[in-house]
Amino acid sequence: FNNPHAKHGRQAIVHLFEWKWNDIAAECERFLAPKGYAGVQISPPTESILLTSPWRPWWERYQPISYNLCSRSGNESELRDMITRCNNVGVNIYVDAVINHMCGAGGGEGTHSTCGTYFSAKNRDFPSIPFSGFDFNEGKCKSASGDIENYNDINQVRDCRLVSLLDLALEKDYVRGKVADYMNNLIDMGVAGFRVDASKHMWPGDLTVIYGSLHNLNTRWFNGGARPFMFQEVIDMGGEAIQASDYFPLGRVTEFKYGAKIGNVFRKWNGEKLSYTKNWGEGWGFMPDGNALVFIDNHDNQRGHGGGGSAILTFWDARIYKMAVAYMLAHPYGVARVMSSFRWNRADDWQGPPSHEDGSTKDVQVNADDTCGDGWVCEHRWRQITNMATFRNVVDGQPHSNWWDNGNNQVAFGRGNRGFIVFNNDDWHLDVTLNTGMPGGTYCDVISGQRDGERCTGKTINVGDDGRAHFKISNTEEDPMVAIHADSKL
């Protein structure tokens, strides 16, 4: 369950948060495959509650009403078409699976769902699956309110309602079977794996049984016997009864410490310095490399939900955000996920994706210069980030090497003889000759530009036959970093 089954040596996953299936299909073909992204994490594809107060919040999708594949992103045939087209160009699809719960206890009764399916939150009745009162943990939960009140009580965290969301009795064979049917339907359509939402709130033993009944991946696109890639969303910042390690036997786990720490480093908060990241990864108390799914921000903590706090970097802090994403993509630790967001009014963290008056999601607008418009941020298309996703592919399998730092916030490191990156996050110039470990020649910096045939649209870096190169980076540059790799050699 730990293998993302990426094709063609591709490495980075991108979360196309709230994108419509048709846009994702087009993006796989026109951008993700040519640029070398390995896969896409998609928003939950099931039918969900439809909320109007506040108006169509993004989080309505985390409240399933049925397992019909009919959501704000599109219908089942659009989903199927997208999975097929992305697979055909070697881009994997990973589904955000919301299987811990259904909608909130106060979700009401009626057909206010994304495709009009009837449900009753009050009676715990979801007839289209069907789930009824017997299929929830009401009897099992011991908290006074029925909600999770104490994160240090393991039983509460797993058997009570997360923010009032009706908690499924995953110990029941019947419920496990319905959840597995839903996931198997997607596997058979060709998805490569799942982000398992709210994993902390499910017993590892229950998940073991469910995962055990999942099909192998579809052999139209994957090797026989390939198991789905599973990554569990578990927020473990330390100090709680439930730990990320409880989920290691089940696959990869989100490493939330990564984004929180890197935010402090690049913001220079709490005495952190870039030079302290020489032993970044397990040396910083993160989980074992083989278990980690890493990211700078996610759809929750970029807007103050979930874990991480105010240190989390997002596109709103574009300059240091690009540096942090570049650092993640250059560094060998973990499976890396890039966030792709929409803009929202920051006072209203609930605001859903760019939408028309009727609540339907807008198409993603792509500009002539490859950036996006109409409210879509498309961080994954920012040149610095796209080119570093390519860097990660080029240096795959190479060790972290040739570390240099100035004792402050200027650092550099390489990846064997395939790539080298230099950062200047100090308030003064960087001017230094470093051993890059790269073969001699002229390289194009993939941050300020990129190689275009024989020419370079950005800075050029000359590496001597001894592997040494001179780097000058002003602290006032738009992007105070330089990166070169084997494929950027002129």
Ligand code: ARE
């Ligand atoms: C919304 C409303 C609630 C309302 C509920 C039901 O905001 O007020 O009670 O609906 O009507 C998302 C949103 C929620 C939203 C929910 C359902 O973030 O605001 O609730 O959708 O629409 C914990 C979990 C972790 C979870 C975070 C957000 O452990 O799994 O909370 N993250 C995932 C998703 C979210 C999603 C859900 C789960 C639910 O990524 O997008 O919620 O499907 C400490 C703990 C963490 C805890 C964190 C925050 O750090 O260690 O475990 O995370 O605090 O409480």
Ligand code: CA
């Ligand atoms: Ca639960």
